[in-house]
Amino acid sequence: xxxxxxxxxxxxxxxHGSRLPLWSVGVGxxxxxxxxQSLAASTPFPQEVLMLLPSEGLLAGVGDGLRRGYGLAMEExxxxxxxxxxxxxxxxxxxxxxxxxxxxxxxxxxxxxxPAVNLLPFGRIAQSRGVNVLLPLQRxxxxxxxPSQVGADRIWPVLPSRSLEADRLAKGLLEDNKGKxxxxxxxxxxxxxxxxxxxETIEGNGGWTVGPTNDPQALVEPDxxxxxxxxxxxxxxxxxxxxxxxxxxxxxxxxxxxLDLPDNLxxxxxxxxxxxxxxxxxxxxxxxRGPGWDRFELAFKQRHGYAPGLVEAAGFDTGxxxxxSSLAGQTSRTWSLDWLDPKATPLDLCDALKARRAGKPVAxxxxxxxxxxxxxxxxxxxxxxxxxxxxPAAIRS
Numbered sequence: 001x002x003x004x005x006x007x008x009x010x011x012x013x014x015x016h017g018s019r020l021p022l023w024s025v026g027v028g029x030x031x032x033x034x035x036x037q038s039l040a041a042s043t044p045f046p047q048e049v050l051m052l053l054p055s056e057g058l059l060a061g062v063g064d065g066l067r068r069g070y071g072l073a074m075e076e077x078x079x080x081x082x083x084x085x086x087x088x089x090x091x092x093x094x095x096x097x098x099x100x101x102x103x104x105x106x107x108x109x110x111x112x113x114x115p116a117v118n119l120l121p122f123g124r125i126a127q128s129r130g131v132n133v134l135l136p137l138q139r140x141x142x143x144x145x146x147p148s149q150v151g152a153d154r155i156w157p158v159l160p161s162r163s164l165e166a167d168r169l170a171k172g173l174l175e176d177n178k179g180k181x182x183x184x185x186x187x188x189x190x191x192x193x194x195x196x197x198x199x200e201t202i203e204g205n206g207g208w209t210v211g212p213t214n215d216p217q218a219l220v221e222p223d224x225x226x227x228x229x230x231x232x233x234x235x236x237x238x239x240x241x242x243x244x245x246x247x248x249x250x251x252x253x254x255x256x257x258x259l260d261l262p263d264n265l266x267x268x269x270x271x272x273x274x275x276x277x278x279x280x281x282x283x284x285x286x287x288x289r290g291p292g293w294d295r296f297e298l299a300f301k302q303r304h305g306y307a308p309g310l311v312e313a314a315g316f317d318t319g320x321x322x323x324x325s326s327l328a329g330q331t332s333r334t335w336s337l338d339w340l341d342p343k344a345t346p347l348d349l350c351d352a353l354k355a356r357r358a359g360k361p362v363a364x365x366x367x368x369x370x371x372x373x374x375x376x377x378x379x380x381x382x383x384x385x386x387x388x389x390x391x392p393a394a395i396r397s
Contacts, residue, residue, distance in 0.1 A: 047088035048335075049322055050108040052098065054115065055091035062115055065311035066136060066318075069367075072296075072303055073319020073349065080350040085109075085326040097121055107131045109335035110322055116140065123151030132325075132337060134158055136318040137311065141193040143378055152376035156337055158318050159310070160288045160369050160381040162190070165270050166198035168284050168383040169243070170205065178240040178266055179207025184230065185245035186252040187220035194270055195245040210237040216245070222255035231259055241282075243268040263390070276391035283388070286310065288381030290317075291346050292365030313368035320349050320364050321371070327356045340364075342372035 051070070053063040074084040092098055092114050099121050107129045113122050115137030126133045127150055135157045143161045146152050173179055183199055185191040195216035199209050211217060211233060219226055234242060242261070246252045248271050256267065257277055266280045273283035287310045296316055300308040308316075325335040341361035348365050355362040364371045369381035 048085040048109045048326065049087040049112065050090060050110075051087060051112040052090045052092045052101075052114045055093050062137065062311050065309065066115075066315040068304060069300070069308065069312035069315025069317075070319040070322075071315075072300060073316045073323060075303075076299075076349050077319070077323040077353075080323075080353050082323065082327060082353055085322055099125055102129075110134060110325060112136060112318060112322075113138070118142075119146060119149060119155065123149045123155060126151035126154035130154075132156065132335060134318055134321060136314040139378075140190050144193065147376040149376070155376055156321070156373055157376075157378035158321070158369070158371075158373065159314050159378060161378045162194060162270075162286075163197040164288065164381060164383055165284050165286060166194045167201045168385065169268055169270065169282065170198055170202040170207065172282060172284075172385045172387075173241055173266075173268065174202065174205055174207055176266075179205075180239050181207060181209055181241045181243050181268070182211045182234060182237060182239040183209055183216040183243040183245070184219050184252070184256075185216055186222075186247070186250055187218040188246075191245040191247075191270075192216070192218065195243070198243060198245070210239050219252055222252045227255050227259055230256075231261060234261055234265065238262075239265070241266045241268050245270055247271070272386040273388045274386075276388060276394040278390055278392055278394050280390045281388040283386040285384045285386055287313075288368055288383055289313075290366030290369045290371060290379075290381055292348065292367045295348070295365070296367035308367075310368060316367045317364075317369065317371060320352075320366070323349060324352055324356055324362065324364065327353055337375075340371070340373065342370070342374075346370070 051067075053066070077084045088108065090101065092101060102125065108131065111125070111131050111133045113133055113135050117138065119138070119142050122133050125131065131154065133151075133155045135155065137159060138157050139159050139162045143157055144163070146155060146157070173181065179202060181202060183195050185195040199216060203209065209215070219230065242256070242265055244252065244256050244267060253269070261279060263279065266282055267277065269281065269283045271283055272285045273281045293313070296313060297308055300312060300316070321337065324339065325337055339356060339361050341363055344361060344363040346363045346365040347355060352362045352364050366379065369379035371379050373379040
């Protein structure tokens with residue numbers, strides 16, 4: 001079992017050549033992993049910002065991209081004439097309670113939570129310790145329950161919810177007059193929630209669902225019997241589109257791709273589609289974009305030598321929010337985010353800092369979203385559809 005730990009360190013600094021600025025914490029450049037019991041003694045002064053990252057598991061690797069995006073925002077903050085806020089970095093194993101990790105540790109002005117976390121303990125931390133919590137990589141079903149949760153008034157999702165993908169797909173089908181749909185999913189909680197959201201959106205805008213119950217069907221075990229029944233249902237109810245809420249390459253995705261379905265049917269997926277099939281397909285790119293995406297992408301490529309994705313953009317937007325909040329905190333006791341005004345004209349970071357110095361509410365030009373977030377409410381963003389025409393020569397696979 002990995003032990004959680006905290007440390008402190010300088011903001012990301014420019015490195016030589018094409019090396020990525022993987023800034024670390026602790027004494028010098030070494031990351032120090034400290035036991036939970038020694039955290040209070042090892043933290044002699046509170047950091048202004050504390051970023052928690054997963055120490056293990058499938059999500060452990062996203063920390064690099066997140067920090068690169070965040071570091072780019074700190075470099076821009078310095079170029080705008082403002083000292084980047086001091087930060088600490090902590091590692092949180094998936095099974096560890098963040099309340100236990102932070103017990104006895106001075107609270108930062110802002111707490112940045114790891115990706116895809118259980119929001120309940122972070123809500124309790126926000127309420128009991130009076131700290132605002134940023135969620136740079138929280139997109140799933142938990143966001144739907146967030147507004148009614150303890151501490152929601154201090155929790156700020158940085159990325160749009162995945163429900164935006166369902167909304168975009170529904171809108172795209174309606175625009176193509178393909179709003180008569182049958183909806184299936186693989187039984188996972190996340191995919192079931194996406195299916196429900198899709199049905200809610202398409203039925204609320206003039207489309208309708210068909211099928212044995214007119215509700216999304218869970219096909220948990222897509223064996224021959226189940227898929228034969230699905231083929232018969234499609235032939236009987238004649239939808240124009242079959243919406244398949246699952247992940248790329250899943251057993252359900254493969255089974256649907258291999259199924260002999262009517263040529264006039266469109267297959268709809270909650271991810272980008274690139275491989276042709278004998279049927280038309282519609283997917284959606286999950287990388288949401290905000291008004292500042294082009295500028296961010298160019299700067300990131302120049303700095304790091306590769307094209308950024310959603311993780312890097314989330315890190316950059318988190319850094320922008322931290323920078324402006326730190327300026328607001330110079331004139332108040334807490335680093336609140338009440339300066340955000342979704343009705344204002346979005347500004348690049350330097351202009352936003354100037355506006356805050358003048359005491360004005362501002363809106364930021366987000367890279368991954370419009371950054372029109374509110375406590376407990378994720379921002380909006382733009383998602384691109386990925387339509388793919390039918391290829392009669394394609395092999396079902």
